[in-house]
Amino acid sequence: MPLTHDYVHHYRGLWTDADGGVCRVRVYEALGAAPVILVTELPENTNTSVTNCAEYLAAEVIARHFPARFGHEEPAVWVEHSPPDAPGWYRRRAGGGSGFDRVTFSSWAPRQVVERGVARVKLGEPSWSPLSVAELAALIGEDAVAGL
Numbered sequence: 001m002p003l004t005h006d007y008v009h010h011y012r013g014l015w016t017d018a019d020g021g022v023c024r025v026r027v028y029e030a031l032g033a034a035p036v037i038l039v040t041e042l043p044e045n046t047n048t049s050v051t052n053c054a055e056y057l058a059a060e061v062i063a064r065h066f067p068a069r070f071g072h073e074e075p076a077v078w079v080e081h082s083p084p085d086a087p088g089w090y091r092r093r094a095g096g097g098s099g100f101d102r103v104t105f106s107s108w109a110p111r112q113v114v115e116r117g118v119a120r121v122k123l124g125e126p127s128w129s130p131l132s133v134a135e136l137a138a139l140i141g142e143d144a145v146a147g148l
Contacts, residue, residue, distance in 0.1 A: 001028040001029065001030040001033065001036060001139065001140045001141055001144065002028065002029060002030065003026060003027070003028055003140075003144060004027050004028065004029045005025065005026065005027035005065065006024070006025070006026045006027075007024070007025055008022055008023070008024055008025075008042070009022070009023050009024070009025045009039075009057070009060075009061065010022050011023070011047075011053070011056070011057060011060065012047075012118065012120075013047030013048030013053065014048045014052060014053050014056075014115065014116075015048060019047070020045075020046045020047035021045060021046075021047035021048055021053070022042050022044060022045050022046075022047075023039050023040060023041060023042055023045065023050045023057070024039070024040040024042055025037065025038070025039055025040075025061055026038040026040075027061075027065055028139075028140045028141075028144065034069075034072070034074055034075070034076055034077050035065070035066060035069075035076045035077070036076065036077040036079060036139050036140050037058075037061055037062070037065075037076050037077065037078050037079065038079045038081055038140070038148075039057060039061070039078070039079070039080055039081065040080075040081040040082075040083060041080070041081070041082050041083070050080055051080060051128075054078070054080065054103050054105075054126040055105060055122045055123045055124065055125065055126050056120055056121070056122045058076075058078050058103070058105065058123050058126075059110045059120075059121040059122050059123050060121065062075050062076050062110075063110065063121065070108065070109065070110060072108075073108070074104070074108060075108055077102065077139060078102070078103045078104070078105075079100055079101065079102055079103070079131060079136065079139070080100070080101045080103055080128070081099055081100055081148070082099045082100075082101075083099060084099070100130070100131040100132075100133070100135075100136050101128040101129060101130055101131055102128070102129050102131045102135075103126050103127065103128055103129075104126070104127050104129070105123040105124040105125065105126055105127070106124030106125040106126075106127070107123060107124030108123055108124070109123070109124075110122070110123060111123075133145060
C-alpha cells in the first residue's frame, strides 16, 4: 500500500490550555481498501499522548484527508505506534509488545464537543488491540514496515 502522506501533526492536548501535542502521521492508500493511518508518539511531545486523545486525533486527521469516508462503517484503519524512544509514561504495553495497536471507536461518526472552552470534534470511545508486525505488514506491506 503506497505511502501518500508523512508529516508531523500538531494538536491541542486535553489537560492544558496550550497547544504542544505533536505526533507523526503516515497515511497509506490503495484503491478499493480503507486507508491506513499510522500515528507515532514522538519523544518531543510535551502534551497529551496520542493514546489519551485518540478519539480527537482520529477525527481531526480523517476529516483532513478523508471527510467523505465518515459514511463508511470504518472510515480508516487507525494504528498507534509507540517506538522504543517514546516517553516512559506512554509505554503502556506489558511485555514489550510490537509497539503497534489497532484502534477502533464505539462510533466513527464525528461529533462536536466543547472541551475546556474549545470547540473540537471527536469520535466515540476508543478500544485498543495489539497489532503484530506481521499483521501491520499485511495492511501496509512488508517494505513499508521495514522502513519504520
